[in-house]
Amino acid sequence: MKLIDRILGREKRAPIQSNDPYLAEWFGLTGGLGGYVDPVRASGIATAHACISIVSQNLAATPLNLYRRTDNGGRERETDHPLYGVLHDVANPTMTAYEAREALVASVMIAGNAFARLEWNGRGQVSALYPLDPGQVAVERLESGRLRYRVSSDRGGVRVYLQEEILHLRYRLARDGVMGLSPIQIARETFSLALTQQETAAKQASKSFLPEGALIFPNVIGKDQRQSVLDRMEAKVNSDLSTRGILVLDGGTDWKSFSFSSKDAEFLESRKLTNLDICRIWGVPPTVAGITDNATYSNSDQESRALVVRCLAPMARRIEQAMNASLLTVQSGKTLFIEHDLAGLLRGDLKARYDAYSVGRNGGWLSVNEIRGWENMPMINGGNEYLSPLNMTEAGNRQADPLNNEEDP
Incomplete structure (x- = not known):
């Protein structure tokens, strides 16, 4: 648009639409019905942390090998290729392959996107892989259909990378076909409920589950007498003595409780149901995540296998295809491929x-x-x-x- 059009107000700009969850975090939108849920707090829930750790640690510990297709239809490990060491031993000079892969999988499960900067040698081979903070990466689609990545540094600078220089893992492809959707934002109502229940339990624990209610007297008492009774009641309840739970109410005084116990409100059962919902979000069997209410030796063994088949295998295939497309050139992709070895888990x-x-x-x-x-x-x-x-x-x-x-x- 020309400068004269800007001065005369004739410039028209199309509205920008974005489903980036970090914008909601920037504007301070917190939980609530359909609102933004902080991924950091949500991933800190015990069950959520267990699910993320189980998937990320198991996949990081599973061998991720670079194979070469043989003439007889078989495969053999390409151990002499630099990419084999990046995936199997050391990702970069400051990070092992296990640490890098664990960080990438955890980022996918929390933010829905994981990014890593690729370092190529003179032969067109990936020689290092540097995971990036997804909150510092902005993705743009060019007119040619290719992607461009803008990475913000901690010092305030911005560096632009081409599609060949970035490994981009996505949890579930959004409608724009570029970004991945965060599972925490997809199931934000479940995590909002879990955070609310956690805050409620913390408030009750901070009060040491002290009772709340009213003292009912059969006759009218004076202001001074009422204050004296409240002071003695508060001193007794808040006392550190071993007999602080014993109260003597004379003169026909009655106690009326205002609060519900956790058992009456079925609070504990509700939290158990929420923990099961969190396991369902990532497809992690409850017994694997430490929920053993209905666990037996038989179903625990079957759920361990279900973890591999229903949870780890789809995530492994998602990572493999993204790495095959980004870490291998078109020519090398005809003979080389990347694959997890999940046989050991089964x-x-x-x-x-x-x-x-x-x-x-x-x-x-x-x-x-x-x-x-x-x-x-x-x-x-x-x-x-x-x-x-x-x-x-x-x-x-x-x-x-x-x-x-x-x-x-």
Whole structure:
């Protein structure tokens, strides 16, 4: 727009629409019906913190390997590639791979977005990965459809990065197709209720659950007598003596309570239900998050597997596809790919693993060295051979029965 148009007031600007939760935090919008919920406070709820820690720590501890596709349709680890060390050992000079991956997953679960600055070497390979604070990153869509990232520094400066220089993980894609939605903001009513219940419990605890009510006298008493009774009542209730809970009410005095107990208001049951709702938001089984009211040995083992299948596996696939698109060039992506190794989380106990190995070994599709590799044992000579059961062969290669001197039907 020209300067003369601005002076004459003929400049027209389209309204800016944004669903960025940090704008609500900037303007001080707090909880309430449909209002903004502070992600920091919400993630500090015990159940929410447990869910975030379980998912982020388990995925960070799960091996994230760089594989190369082989000619026979298999795979092999590309341990000589610099990206393998970034994902598996050290993300950058000041952060291990575990710490970086844990921070990225936690950021996705809290803010809905996770960003990391990529450092490329002269060969076009990612050599370092630096996680960024999502509150300091602004995303813009260019006319070409590509994305541009503006990162604010703690010193007040702003630096612009292209799409190839940033790893962007998103929880759930928003309508604009650019930003991810925060699960805390999606379920803000649940977290608002949880925060309110937590504040109510804290207020009751700060008062040491002291009673609130009225003293009812059968006859009218004077102002001085009323004040004297209140002073003695308050001194007795607030006393640190062991007999502070014993009150003597004479002259027909009656006590009328104004407050409800937690049991009468079903406050504790309501908090339990809210904790279950928080587990449902992230798909974490209740027993895994420490809610063991209805836990048994059987369902605890099944819910541990459900954590991997229903919670960790979708999050792992979300991360893998984003990393394959951002950390690998188009040419290298034809032969290389990034993938989590979740098999170790589903292996079960020692007996279940060995029974499964026995089936695979006797069936002829597992070798000794493959089994020893999964158990972190060294390879042995001759361990790459596969068994071939005598009673199993291809249909076209059946031989004649020597007793009947005729071919098997």
